[in-house]
Amino acid sequence: MPSLRATRRQFLASGLILAAQTSSADPGLVLRYSEPAPDWNEALPIGNGRLGAMVFGGVPVERLQLNEDTLYSDEPGRRDLPLDITSSFDHVVALLKQRRYAEAEEFITRHWIGRTWPCYQPLGDLHLELEHSGRIAGYRRELDLTEAVCRVRYQHEGALYEREIFASYPDQVIVLRLSAGRGGALNFKIRLSSPHPTARATAQRNELALTGQLPGLAVRRTLEWIEQRGDQWKYPELWDRDGKRRPHAKQLLYGDEIQGLGMRFEARVAVRVRGGRVVPAGDHLRVEGAREAVLLLAAASSFNGFDKSPSRQGADPAARVRAHLDAAARKSCAQLRAAHVRDYRALFDRVSLRLGPPAPATEEFTDRRIERFTTDEDPGLVALLFQFGRYLMIAGSRPGTQPLNLQGIWNRELLPPWASAYTLNINLEMNYWPALVTNLSECHEPLLRLVRELAVNGRRVAASMYKRRGWVAHHNTTIWRCAQPVDYAAMPSFWPMAAGWLCRHLWEHYLFTGDRRFLADEAYPLMKEAAEFYLDWLIEDEQGQLLTPVGVSPENRFRYRDAEGRTRTAGVSMAPTMDMAIIRDLFNNLIEASRVLGRDEDFRRLLEEKLRRLLPYRIGRRGQLQEWPEDFEEAEPQHRHLSHLYPLHPGAEFTPRSAPELIQAARRSLELRGDGGSGWSRAWKINLWARLGDGERAWALLKNLIQPARVAPGKYTQPGLLPNLFGSHPPFQIDANFGATAGIAEMLLQSHAGEIHLLPALPRKWAEGEVRGLCARGGFEVSIAWKQGRLASATIVSRLGNPATVRYGESATSLPAARGRYQLNERLELTGRAPL
Helix, strand or coil, rough: CCCHHHHHHHHHHHHHHHHHHCCCCCCCEEECCCCCCHHHHCCEEEECCCCCEEECCCEEEEEEEECCCCCCCCCCCCCCCCCCCCCCCCHHHCCCCCCCCCHHHHHHHHHCCEEEECCCCCCCEEEEEEEEEEEEEEEEEEECCCCCCEEEEEECEEEEEEEEEEECCCCCCEEEEEECCCCEEEEEEEECCCCEEEEEEEEEEEEEEEEEECEEECCCCCCCHHHHCHHHHHCCEEEEECEEEEECCCCCEEEEHHCCCEEEEEEEEEEEEEEEEEEECCEEEEEEHHHEEEEEEEEEECCCCCCCCCCCCCHHHHHHHHHHHHHCCCHHHHHHHHHHHHHHHHHHHHCEEEEECCCCCCCCCCHHHHHHHHHHHHHHHHHHHHHHHHHHHHHHHHCCCCCCCEEECCCCCCCCCCHHHHECCCCCHHHCCHHCCCCCHHHHHHHHHHHHHHHHHHHHHHHHHHHCCCCCCEEEEEECCCCCCCCCCCHHCCCCHHHHHHHHHHHHHHHHHHHHHHHHHHHHHHHHHHHHHHHHHHHEECCCCCCCCEECCCCEEEEEEEECCCCEEEEEECHHHHHHHHHHHHHHHHHHHHHCCCHHHHHHHHHHHHHHHHHCCCEEECCCCCCCCCCCCCCCCCCCHHHHHHCCCCCCCCCCCCCCCHHHHHHHHHHHHHHHCCHHHHHHHHHHHHCCCCCHHHHHHHHHCCCEEEECCCCCCCCCEECCCCCCCECCCCCHHHHHHHHHHHHEEEEECCCCCCCCCCCCCCEEEEEEEEEECCCCEEEEEEEECEEEEEEEEEECCCCCEEEEEEEEEECCCCCEEEECCCCCCEEEEEEC
């Protein structure tokens, strides 16, 4: 590593540069707070896609809760059970045909479902214990979205103390810079801790290291709960063959308790100071008498691929950490910051949004803005929420990283809600809804890679469990790309439709980017194999129509009368509407992909023939789109899931021009579902109402989402937004953030119906505004300005040279098949054209 003297010279050369870089490029895009975060739910997230931290901004103790995106419990393949549905398949189908739904559901729960799934794990915490006593004045804590930099400022005993914290993607480190103004000095202790009992911290010279091993088994269900269900046989690590608990049985097993299984990890902090010194002290470091200190934190795991044991075939985390830390230490803090900001802004600055007339940026604190929103409907907060979603996408999902899970990359718990994994019946997909439309296609890569990796295990499960071709996935997966149905019950676990939904993301990536090589080499083969599974899964009814034999409508249940006339509740049926919608969507997209590539004509004809025979959608007695083939009464009429509305959004099958009757039925279903639900449910409804062209209802749902989740200090129990703008289910789930960003974009621009539709769902409240840089399918970049609730102008950049129809209201115009920049006025008349 560079010498301490050389590093000090770099500080002297860069101090003035850093001081000049602390002002935001757009003061309206800053989250501001007047006090340190009293709880994790109020800390500020930073990340570089791989490393994440929640910054508390505390005085006298600063805390960064740390994550690394590959830290999951367990190991690949150890959760799989010898499931085979073929011997009992006819029995279950017969029960369903006899309308013995509850009995079929109980049988599936007992015989077709695997174990609970591995849990995403925290790494630990970085603590800075400052020697401050007495009064603190002028405290400010903020997260600047224009630069992805977190800042803390305050005065103590007449001296100004400042911190800057950021997570660098180019240099793969988290950087903390602390400074003390005139008359002040930095004296503080640096500690690394972890909730994992295997972790150990050691200090040497100017570095502090934390090493440990994750649990080789993490079971999020309690042992008592598993015993009550009689599922001990699924967990031989915890129970013997007679169903008796083993002596070490508990929810988390480490080290020798689980044959040494589990991922290893290391975090290391290197400290450089200007003035003063760094002193190692056993398990911590001390900084004494410094004017400035820079901490570089690197972390890594032994993860070596989704199909390799991290304990037996793992990479060396220490080598990874050393490489990142040494490379970063060769740069000054100013150079690290400049590279970070340059990399980040190359993505973030592609899109801007203004709602309302130009106005000075507010200095109001963000938590108070959320609390006040129901009365002032602050358009600036809406724009901030929109851009916060894009910030989280960049901070949590970059090429080469893991995809965003239920909590993104930010998790503090050993047994987190829903394992903080990848729920595939809405949540993972919603995480990536804004990636393409808000001009962040690079951030889509981790999801596309997950699909490719999941298909590897999905082929094995399709062959062994179903005896069918292609690949299959169910309602959940993890870093190990598990493809079996997991957890505890047929609802929601037995849902073999995830592959079809994920294939929509492959198709959308092609539609937005026009990348034919991606379509030919990656998307098309995966889409075809998913279709092959569904071709084998479909059965005929008495009328010769094709339908899925067994399924659920995530995650709602229905009431029915059994043979004895009793009212019962179940979740399993034949041909739930979402099943049929996903298959229809996949077949249609695959047919079009086949035409684009000019391949598989015979297979295309087969899909076209099957498509015509798929069970059609049905409209119920209340005028609603039925959720199941029979017009059942919903067990929860206002359930948070809206699975049967898939063909409206995220699918593209229902449009006002192509299916007006089904559009009306979908509208009626949305009305019956109501405007409540979890945070992410409200976000989905924003998108659905936008697709219906109803800006007022979309705006109403957006307002319902921008509600305080904090009901009292330390109590965050409502759907809405946490003080740090994170979405709340409750508890925290990041999908609401991405669904909201996508929904706002959907209100301003749509392109799913074969047209570039400008301002399709503009609410009256947004009478004036401007958006720049949104993307439309076909390779277009779109900027729009409007005044008095009407289009003022639009600029459309055609990057691929595809022809296009541009629509605003009932007016439409055509763009030629040529690359270029096209300017349109309020009447969609072409007023300017320039080549690219």
